Amino acid sequence: MSHTFSSSKICKYDAFLSFRGEDTRKSFVSHLYNALVQREIDVFKDDERLETGKSISYELPKAIEESRFAIVIFSESYASSKWCLDELAHIIKCRNELNQIVIPIFYNVNPSDVSHQNPPFANWFSKYEEKYKDDIEKVQRWRDALAVSGKIAGYHLQNFKDEADCIKKVADRIMSLLRMEFDEDDDEVYSVGKSGTGVNSPILLDGGKLSISLDKKTRKKCFMVPARGLDIEWGNNPEHWEWLSHPDSRFAEVAKLKCVYWLDIQGKIETRILSKRTKYVAYLVFKLEDKFHGLETVNAVVRFVDSMSVKEAEKRASVVHFSGRGPRATLPFRRGDGWMELKMGDFYNDAGEDGDVDARLMETRRLDEKAGLIVQGVEFRPE
Missing domain, CATH: 2.60.120.260 (Galactose-binding domain-like)
Structure with missing residues (x-):
């Protein structure tokens, strides 16, 4: 599928990582982050880029908007964090309004579990509907964002021989996409292959x-x-x-x-x-x-x-x-x-x-x- 960015959109980062820290921060996310950085891909990861004293509620949405890609790692506890769900809702908004490319990774969960909020996601939403019964629209935004995300073609960990193989495929895809620029007035693509060592290699x-x-x-x-x-x-x-x-x-x-x-x-x-x-x-x-x-x-x-x-x-x-x-x-x-x-x-x-x-x-x-x-x-x- 072809993707396009408006060239008037200012992108400070190549990719924004959205993940549940207690599940993946020190394992999968850490390895993915290092693989991207080694390819000279500029990544926003909250513990690496958030400046001391800055408001999380302001900085994270801003970082999402200034990123070309949003990589969302759906794990078993992803929906346990309202921060993650708020991030995801904003990511889907940027996908709709800014043509941001969303790359979901299904880490020990099935895409259908995400899109339909099956267990373990269902358990958390039962609690949210009770906790936010006076703001049910918030919960619905979260549900809608998950429903859309589960249907986006992504990477299901069980389809790879190991985590390293999955990480390599994700990093390679982002490198390939970064080497594509579309003319904003038509559908002509300038695909620039796999040569070179950095995103600015000719x-x-x-x-x-x-x-x-x-x-x-x-x-x-x-x-x-x-x-x-x-x-x-x-x-x-x-x-x-x-x-x-x-x-x-x-x-x-x-x-x-x-x-x-x-x-x-x-x-x-x-x-x-x-x-x-x-x-x-x-x-x-x-x-x-x-x-x-x-x-x-x-x-x-x-x-x-x-x-x-x-x-x-x-x-x-x-x-x-x-x-x-x-x-x-x-x-x-x-x-x-x-x-x-x-x-x-x-x-x-x-x-x-x-x-x-x-x-x-x-x-x-x-x-x-x-x-x-x-x-x-x-x-x-x-x-």
């Missing part, structure tokens, strides 16, 4: 014609167009550019500049696949050979193709520097993956944008010989 799409990752800070979509997907002037002329593999590149080929006098590199991306209401920065991702030359300064510009002409964009182009001196914002920076990046420009992808953004790097006036540039691609990254 994954190749469309046979290597594009890569996607989730920016770890903003959880917004980050794309890189490979060199083969760029419009490089004379790029197919072996006298000017050479195409070769590179051990540090995520793509099959990079473009190596042998010799040109007219440098013009353009990368385009469709705004519909980017995260909405987000400021993006376009970067050229590159390396320089030791004997590079002619690349000290170039012009860079980013434009919405349908709203700015090429001539107007060229007038607005800013000077950037591959080397030498210049304002900090115009100089390249070394990335964590060993490549360099040079800012080409930025733009705001509003909810109504639907077209192409063009990021262009050029030096077409100073016709000096240029060589020694190795291009991996152009990255469009949320700021």
